[in-house]
Amino acid sequence: MRVHVVSDVHGNVDALARAGEGADALVVLGDLLDFVDYYDHRRGILGRLFGAEKVKVFAELRRKGDREQTVAFSRTLWGSLDDPAAAVEEAIREQYEQLFGAMTAPTYATPGNVDAPALWPEFVGDGVHVLDGDIAKIGGLRFGFVGGGLRPAGMRPRKGAAWTPYLREPEEFEAAVEELGEVDVLCTHIPPDVAELTYDVVARRPEAGAVSLVDYIRRESPRWALFGHVHQPLSARARLGRTECCNVGHFKQTQRPFVLRW
DSSP states (O other): OEEEEEOOOTTOHHHHHHTTTTOSEEEEOSOOOOSSOSSOTTSHHHHHHHOHHHHHHHHHHHHHTOHHHHHHHHHHHHHTSSOHHHHHHHHHHHHHHHHHHHOOSSEEEOOOSSOOGGGGGGTOOTTEEEOSSEEEEETTEEEEEEOOEEOOTTOOOOTTOSOOOOEEOHHHHHHHHHTTOSOSEEEESSOBSOHHHHEETTTTEEOOOBHHHHHHHHHHOOSEEEEOOOSSBSOSEEEETTEEEEEOOOHHHHOOOEEEEO
């Protein structure tokens, strides 16, 4: 059995259309949307709405880590639109129409933090299975899926925000993981909270990882734990007991699926 696994597609439709070639199934671990394209400022939702020059300024502020100036600049951008939420949703729908159209059957997909899972049912085609807190049997193995990211402590969704990422309270995420029961392959968007798996060497900061995934892996010992989210991790692999934990890669850039064989 051969399964291809991708994560962090971020709008790379052409590569996604090729991702399932030669595989018995394709697994997609979220972040389909290209919201801010740091490589090509013309692209992505912000590029579409505000143009490359303004996205360049936004990206530079983010890289400097100046949160106050970044937030202030973002507010000026959104304030220039009559209906920011409607504009973002229209751009999301355009991307999802192409992205889901590129998925080959069978595909098993769970959303990432840069996704709008409430819209997914409108675009899912035949042979594409959306799973979040669910089990799928693939080639005789039990694959368990839990999507989304973790909401930082003290952070609450801003009313009237043009965009709300798919973030879950840690307790809600943990409950979804626990409800999976025993699985052979644990599939999530975010990694377990292990330092070498969560630290991004380019951004030079740790990304969110889940302690609940570490606890689950140590107790249930799945064969594999697969995830994405961290684009340039300090380490792409680590072992927790008998479980091989693997970051499947930043697919937007690598355009290569992670290959799982058994």
